[in-house]
Each structure stands twice: as C-alpha cells, then as structure tokens.
Amino acid sequence: MKINEGTLDRVLRVGGGLALIALAATNTVGVWGYIGIVPLVTGAIGTCPVYTILGFNTCPLRRR
Template identity: 35%
Template sequence: MKKNMGNIDKGIRTILAVAIALLYYFNVIEGTLAYILMAVAIIFLITSLVNFCPLYTLFGFSTCKLEND
C-alpha cells in the first residue's frame, strides 16, 4: 500500500474518532446511530494508523505531500 494520507488528514480523522467515542461514552448518541458512528470512528482510526484510505485510491485523491527523489 502506498501512503495517500497527509498529517493534517490523519489528525482530523483521529480527532473525529475520539469525539465520536466520547459522544458514545457520555450517552449523547445511542441506538443505531451510535453503532454506525462507532464503525466510522474505527475505520477513521485504522486508516489513520496505516496512512492509507481506500476511497482516496478509488477517486485518485491524495493528501500526502509529494516526496522529491
């Protein structure tokens, strides 16, 4: 897998995932919506950790800075 996520993108995804987890923890969100948002939060965390987003590949998008060789 080639990296396609920049640091800002990873930070935003991590902050959103933590915010969703906190909303769930404090019972602000519940039921089906909570489960869907928690799944999204887990996906955000995983993609942040591996620096790769499959949707970016499908759309030919990248937030990663180009490296000069």
C-alpha cells in the same frame, strides 16, 4: 498499501474518530458514533481506501 494521507488529514481523522467514539461511549450520540473507528484506523495507518479508488492523495511526499 501506499500512504495517501497528509499529516493534517491524518490528525483530523484521528481526532474526529476519537471524538465520535467518546460521544458514543457516553451515550451522547448513540451507537452509530462507533463509526468513528473507521476514520481512526485510516488516520492511524495513513491509507484511505476511498482515496485510492478516487485517485486522491493529500500526502505531500513525492507521488509515485
């Protein structure tokens, strides 16, 4: 899979994912907060399947 997320996009995804997981773990937002695993994983690997489907690319590297 090609990387299709830029640095800022990845940082925001990982931070948001960790925040949601932390809120879920402390029962602040309930179990649905564990959906934060999705942005955490996509930010960690640098590829978003939805971006691929829609043709988005926030990675500043040369687009192939």
